[in-house]
Amino acid sequence: MIVSLRAVSRVYPARAGQPEVHALGPIDLELAQGEFFAVVGPSGCGKSTLLDVMAGLASPSCGEVHFEGKQVKGVVPPGIGVVFQEDASFPWLTVHDNIAFGLRQTGAAEGEVAAQVAYAVEFMGLKDFARAYPAQLSGGMRQRVCIARTLVLKPRLILLDEPFGALDQQTRLLMGDELLRLWRETGATILLITHALDEATMLADRVGVMSARPGRFLDIIPTGWPRERDSTIVASESFGRLTGRIWTLLRGESIRALGRA
Amino acid sequence: MRWRDPLLLVVLIFLVWEVLYLLVGDVALRSPAATAKNLGALLGDERFMPHVGETALAFAQGFAIALVVGLLIGVPLGAARFAGEVAEPILVALYSIPKVTLYPVILLVFGIGMPAKVAFGAIHGIVPIAMFAMNAVRNVNPTHVRTARALRLSPWAFSTKILFPAALPEIVTGIRVGFSLALIGTLLGEMFGSQRGLGHLLMQAMSLHNIERILALTLLLVAFAAGVNALLLALDRHLHRGLP
Amino acid sequence: MNASVARIVLVVGAVAALELLCRTGVIPNFTMIPPSAMAQSLWKILASGKFTPDIVTTLTNVGIAIAAAMIVGVAIGTLLQSSPTTRRVLDPLFATYYAVPMYAFYPLLIVIFGLGDLPQVAIGFLLAVMAVILNTLNGLDRVPPVLLKAARVHRLGPLKTALQVRLPCAAPYVFTGFKLAVAYSFIGVIGAEFITSSRGIGYEISFAYNNFDNGVMYAMILFILLLVITVNMSLHAWEKRLLARRRRI
Numbered sequence: 001m002i003v004s005l006r007a008v009s010r011v012y013p014a015r016a017g018q019p020e021v022h023a024l025g026p027i028d029l030e031l032a033q034g035e036f037f038a039v040v041g042p043s044g045c046g047k048s049t050l051l052d053v054m055a056g057l058a059s060p061s062c063g064e065v066h067f068e069g070k071q072v073k074g075v076v077p078p079g080i081g082v083v084f085q086e087d088a089s090f091p092w093l094t095v096h097d098n099i100a101f102g103l104r105q106t107g108a109a110e111g112e113v114a115a116q117v118a119y120a121v122e123f124m125g126l127k128d129f130a131r132a133y134p135a136q137l138s139g140g141m142r143q144r145v146c147i148a149r150t151l152v153l154k155p156r157l158i159l160l161d162e163p164f165g166a167l168d169q170q171t172r173l174l175m176g177d178e179l180l181r182l183w184r185e186t187g188a189t190i191l192l193i194t195h196a197l198d199e200a201t202m203l204a205d206r207v208g209v210m211s212a213r214p215g216r217f218l219d220i221i222p223t224g225w226p227r228e229r230d231s232t233i234v235a236s237e238s239f240g241r242l243t244g245r246i247w248t249l250l251r252g253e254s255i256r257a258l259g260r261a
Numbered sequence: 262m263r264w265r266d267p268l269l270l271v272v273l274i275f276l277v278w279e280v281l282y283l284l285v286g287d288v289a290l291r292s293p294a295a296t297a298k299n300l301g302a303l304l305g306d307e308r309f310m311p312h313v314g315e316t317a318l319a320f321a322q323g324f325a326i327a328l329v330v331g332l333l334i335g336v337p338l339g340a341a342r343f344a345g346e347v348a349e350p351i352l353v354a355l356y357s358i359p360k361v362t363l364y365p366v367i368l369l370v371f372g373i374g375m376p377a378k379v380a381f382g383a384i385h386g387i388v389p390i391a392m393f394a395m396n397a398v399r400n401v402n403p404t405h406v407r408t409a410r411a412l413r414l415s416p417w418a419f420s421t422k423i424l425f426p427a428a429l430p431e432i433v434t435g436i437r438v439g440f441s442l443a444l445i446g447t448l449l450g451e452m453f454g455s456q457r458g459l460g461h462l463l464m465q466a467m468s469l470h471n472i473e474r475i476l477a478l479t480l481l482l483v484a485f486a487a488g489v490n491a492l493l494l495a496l497d498r499h500l501h502r503g504l505p
Numbered sequence: 506m507n508a509s510v511a512r513i514v515l516v517v518g519a520v521a522a523l524e525l526l527c528r529t530g531v532i533p534n535f536t537m538i539p540p541s542a543m544a545q546s547l548w549k550i551l552a553s554g555k556f557t558p559d560i561v562t563t564l565t566n567v568g569i570a571i572a573a574a575m576i577v578g579v580a581i582g583t584l585l586q587s588s589p590t591t592r593r594v595l596d597p598l599f600a601t602y603y604a605v606p607m608y609a610f611y612p613l614l615i616v617i618f619g620l621g622d623l624p625q626v627a628i629g630f631l632l633a634v635m636a637v638i639l640n641t642l643n644g645l646d647r648v649p650p651v652l653l654k655a656a657r658v659h660r661l662g663p664l665k666t667a668l669q670v671r672l673p674c675a676a677p678y679v680f681t682g683f684k685l686a687v688a689y690s691f692i693g694v695i696g697a698e699f700i701t702s703s704r705g706i707g708y709e710i711s712f713a714y715n716n717f718d719n720g721v722m723y724a725m726i727l728f729i730l731l732l733v734i735t736v737n738m739s740l741h742a743w744e745k746r747l748l749a750r751r752r753r754i
Contacts, residue, residue: 057654057658076657076660081658082655084651084655085651086649086651088651088652090670091751092673092674092750102659105659133750135752266593266594266597270595270597270598274598289617343508343511347508347511347515351515351516353737354734357688357692357737358729358733358734359692359696359733360692361692361699362695362710362730364699365710365714366537368714369535369719438603441603445608449696449700452608452611452700464612467615467616476613478609479609479612479613482605486601486604486606487601487604487605490605491597491600491601494600494601
């Protein structure tokens, strides 16, 4: 078990004119080493908050988060990588320098950095664009830069917050394949937040279905897929059943979330 | 409480001044309290007011000219797209040259005295007013212009009912900037080549090493400039409220 | 006809008109000499090296003012951005700063620092530093929060975050501050030299004026105009190249 959350919740205290907001929880979750876990839920249920708390970007109001046995509190522990929903590539650096950014922080030798970056660039299909600036790339490619930047540091836990949200469906499916390839090659544990049910079902070993705000896990559904999988499983019968099961759980929550919004 | 913060700031500034005075001493500074007293004495001195009048008169005329000429230049440039495009870098270049270097030219043209001071104040104020007016007119919502044409408004009606109200906030910003710069320009002119006025008094006090007077005059000038700017800024913000 | 061509025609036309008016005597020589004579005089002066020490003095002082304004301005801007309360209190100062006649402080500075170069550098610095602070603040305000989160994921402390993420992200705005710092430093230093000084370009112009030496005076005025315009245009071109990297295609 690599990550555990026990009775974690996050409450934003009342402020001038604003009532107290119970954004998340209570959440109990344990991620097994090397598993691929997806989180789906209606908008505003606190999925991003869950990720922030797990990574150490936000502190839980109650409960505890543990990563590799040590408590996570206020600081992001080493070994965790995050890919955000918005484009986090650094516009003033080339693709190469973006990817090298984290590595250079560790003080690695320039030769070693170049080798690792070259591998990541190749792996993410960015070879022709290593000297380009993010502004010259499409949204999907910029996300690939961010993923490469995370990858190159060999994190043991990778958190992704709707990384393919801005992309079209076909690109998403292909990026899903890439994510699976990445997962198998690195052996990392992955937590993916997505609002696309089919994406969650296709990619994950287990899918956590969250309720409307304050988000709690309604159910955690194992998919039973083999490790060697790709986007073609969308054709299988179990895929339809699993997605249907998730939507049954989610439909009511989504209606409730909309009514509140 | 919107007045609390600026008040706090003013108090802070006076505190810093007092601390500096305690550190540096009478050789180079006077305390805020002593300066206020000196200023009071100056304002009561009958030989002082003519100088204030001289500066005020020069500034008023310079600002008026800057206002009229600036608008006369800026508004047409804003309306005529191509002319505006050609003129804009020129205006920007004029804005950034040290206009002080043109002062001898002005003195040669106008001779020493009031006309030169007025001219100097004017040239400092013209460029920002022109630039802001140009932008104000240029940025009038094209939909409003088309509506006016569809309604077949006369040029006068268009100007008074649509152009002027739409462009006013930005023009007022330009006027505010032009006001401050025209004041600076007038003062600068008096510091360099004049026998009367507050700027001249300032330079005279410097050559006589009259620290009390230097500080009293500086305080007066800074307080006046800051005070009027604050009022104009309130007007500016009021006009801009609700605008993107 | 495109705008740049029209502009060049306009400027050349204006200079030519001036030349004509001066040569025909409509503008008398004791008021203004023809632009061609100004250029000739300037050439002679530069070749003779007579005013080179003044030019060096002025440029050095301007350079010091710019450097000081950038270092202090960026530092203060960065520190202020992390303290919204201080910023709110100082806001009226920011709004009123450029309305205040900075030159009014010049006599005070001379009294405090004496008659050397320091008062002029100080005026240039005082005029320039606020522009740097304001633009640095503006740029730092616009750093997307996701980049700050990314910095935390990379476990960067506050200093490294500022130097490696926030300031590089804000660089286009800091550059705007830099352009203004350059313009204001020239205005401040040369203006101050003009009012009271014993050396520098501003001083030489003032001296030539007092000695009815239009040849030298106009040559030096021309020199400053050409220098400032060239510097500003170069900065503008440099800025466009830097920004091209960030422009979405």
